[in-house]
Amino acid sequence: MAVPQRSSGSRFTLAILLLTSVTLISLDARGYEPLANLRKATTAIIQPFRNIASTVFDPIADAWESLSEGDSLEKENALLREQLSELLEYRVTTEGAVEELAALRTQLDLENLGGQKTIVAEITARSVSNFDPYIIEIGKGTQSGIREGMAVVSVGGLIGRIEDPGLRSSRVRLITDPNVNVGVLAVGTNEIGILNGGGVGQPLKVSDGIPVSTDVEIGSIMVTSGSERSPYPGGFAVGTILEIIVDEINLEKELVVAPTGQLENLEFVTVILYQPTASDSGGDR
Amino acid sequence: MTFLRALKAVAVLVVLLILQLELFASIRFFGVMPEMMLGAAVASGWHGGPTDGAILGFASGFLVDLYLASPLGLSALTYALIGYLLGIISELIAEDVERIVRTVISLVGIVLGLVTFVLFGELIAEPNLYNKNFGKILVVGGLYTGLFIPVLHFLMEWVFHQGNYRNNQISMTRVQRN
Numbered sequence: 001m002a003v004p005q006r007s008s009g010s011r012f013t014l015a016i017l018l019l020t021s022v023t024l025i026s027l028d029a030r031g032y033e034p035l036a037n038l039r040k041a042t043t044a045i046i047q048p049f050r051n052i053a054s055t056v057f058d059p060i061a062d063a064w065e066s067l068s069e070g071d072s073l074e075k076e077n078a079l080l081r082e083q084l085s086e087l088l089e090y091r092v093t094t095e096g097a098v099e100e101l102a103a104l105r106t107q108l109d110l111e112n113l114g115g116q117k118t119i120v121a122e123i124t125a126r127s128v129s130n131f132d133p134y135i136i137e138i139g140k141g142t143q144s145g146i147r148e149g150m151a152v153v154s155v156g157g158l159i160g161r162i163e164d165p166g167l168r169s170s171r172v173r174l175i176t177d178p179n180v181n182v183g184v185l186a187v188g189t190n191e192i193g194i195l196n197g198g199g200v201g202q203p204l205k206v207s208d209g210i211p212v213s214t215d216v217e218i219g220s221i222m223v224t225s226g227s228e229r230s231p232y233p234g235g236f237a238v239g240t241i242l243e244i245i246v247d248e249i250n251l252e253k254e255l256v257v258a259p260t261g262q263l264e265n266l267e268f269v270t271v272i273l274y275q276p277t278a279s280d281s282g283g284d285r
Numbered sequence: 286m287t288f289l290r291a292l293k294a295v296a297v298l299v300v301l302l303i304l305q306l307e308l309f310a311s312i313r314f315f316g317v318m319p320e321m322m323l324g325a326a327v328a329s330g331w332h333g334g335p336t337d338g339a340i341l342g343f344a345s346g347f348l349v350d351l352y353l354a355s356p357l358g359l360s361a362l363t364y365a366l367i368g369y370l371l372g373i374i375s376e377l378i379a380e381d382v383e384r385i386v387r388t389v390i391s392l393v394g395i396v397l398g399l400v401t402f403v404l405f406g407e408l409i410a411e412p413n414l415y416n417k418n419f420g421k422i423l424v425v426g427g428l429y430t431g432l433f434i435p436v437l438h439f440l441m442e443w444v445f446h447q448g449n450y451r452n453n454q455i456s457m458t459r460v461q462r463n
Contacts, residue, residue, distance in 0.1 A: 053308070
């Protein structure tokens with residue numbers, strides 16, 4: 001078999017392309033503004049075509065979803081019915097909880113949720129990567145006042161934060177991402193712990209910051225701390241404690257937390273138009 | 286690459302990108318979607334040779350990078366390499382190769398592309414890429430993309446077709462390179 005002679009031209013082309021790629025990666029990592037603008041401009045050009053395609057393909061995607069997730073929806077329905085009956089029984093004993101929570105919120109000096117401006121946005125796409133399932137895309141961006149880092153909530157509580165907002169669309173990084181940190185505290189305590197995602201379909205974890213002496217109980221609600229360094233306003237429900245593991249070496253409690261915010265089968269989310277002051281936004285908490 | 290080919294290539298890549306974003310992102314098997322743009326890089330390397338394969342690989346990677354949270358340029362880097370590699374492989378083997386051989390080589394190229402993407406991602410400290418689903422993504426993603434290999438080859442054949450070569454049901458022909 002005769003092996004063709006490769007010209008040095010192809011190697012030169014490859015070298016140039018690799019160099020360009022590495023330069024792009026480097027500039028992007030540094031947050032180079034023109035590159036971000038290029039990304040926004042290119043996606044804005046492609047967006048009308050995506051909108052047309054979305055109109056055509058959405059029914060197909062919906063049909064596929066109902067086919068592939070039929071079983072899981074039935075199971076989810078059964079589970080929800082069970083939970084509903086438990087909650088109805090539980091309601092009698094917890095009627096005073098609302099007043100108690102309000103009192104605790106006042107005690108903890110948490111901000112009033114009603115005071116925050118919000119905007120409702122439609123979810124336009126799920127993650128488009130096999131390797132990063134912790135992203136959803138919403139149909140509103142900087143034009144609607146959305147900025148980097150803003151909190152995103154759904155029915156039940158916090159589900160993520162805005163990442164890399166475009167003019168008319170934004171990405172939301174979900175709190176299930178193991179690399180996301182959220183400063184939280186259990187209602188009724190003052191100790192701020194760091195909550196991390198546990199992956200898709202897995203509970204969240206608070207593995208740092210809750211001393212062993214802190215009085216937390218299974219079923220307690222974890223809320224955003226609203227501490228000085230947090231990009232999230234305080235008092236947003238994040239999850240409910242499922243399990244408490246005592247770390248006797250570090251004298252801390254590790255909490256396994258079920259997210260309260262609805263993360264599956266979402267159509268719309270609410271973005272809290274809250275931006276911490278410059279001095280507050282130093283950490284991802 | 287002539288202007289007409291470049292135009293055809295852009296059209297094909299944009300269509301594939303929109304299909305990937307709007308259709309295949311929702312139609313997943315075991316939570317995994319096909320990597321159409323990587324498949325396009327593989328097919329372009331096969332039909333266009335190392336130079337055009339690297340260029341189209343870079344372009345398809347760049348397009349998909351625009352929509353990923355990973356650093357801009359990471360897919361471009363990977364896909365350019367894979368396009369180049371497939372271009373070299375296609376030069377080394379006989380032109381009238383059986384369709385099944387071409388499909389298997391393309392499948393290997395796709396899996397190699399996925400591995401390289403994660404490897405480069407880890408090297409530049411992108412911690413999200415390697416996770417416990419990696420094996421599943423390799424197998425399911427590779428096979429799922431593999432279903433579209435004939436279509437991708439057909440499209441890239443159209444992009445690089447020069448008119449003086451014809452393919453038939455048994456054998457595949459590639460464009461004569463200068």
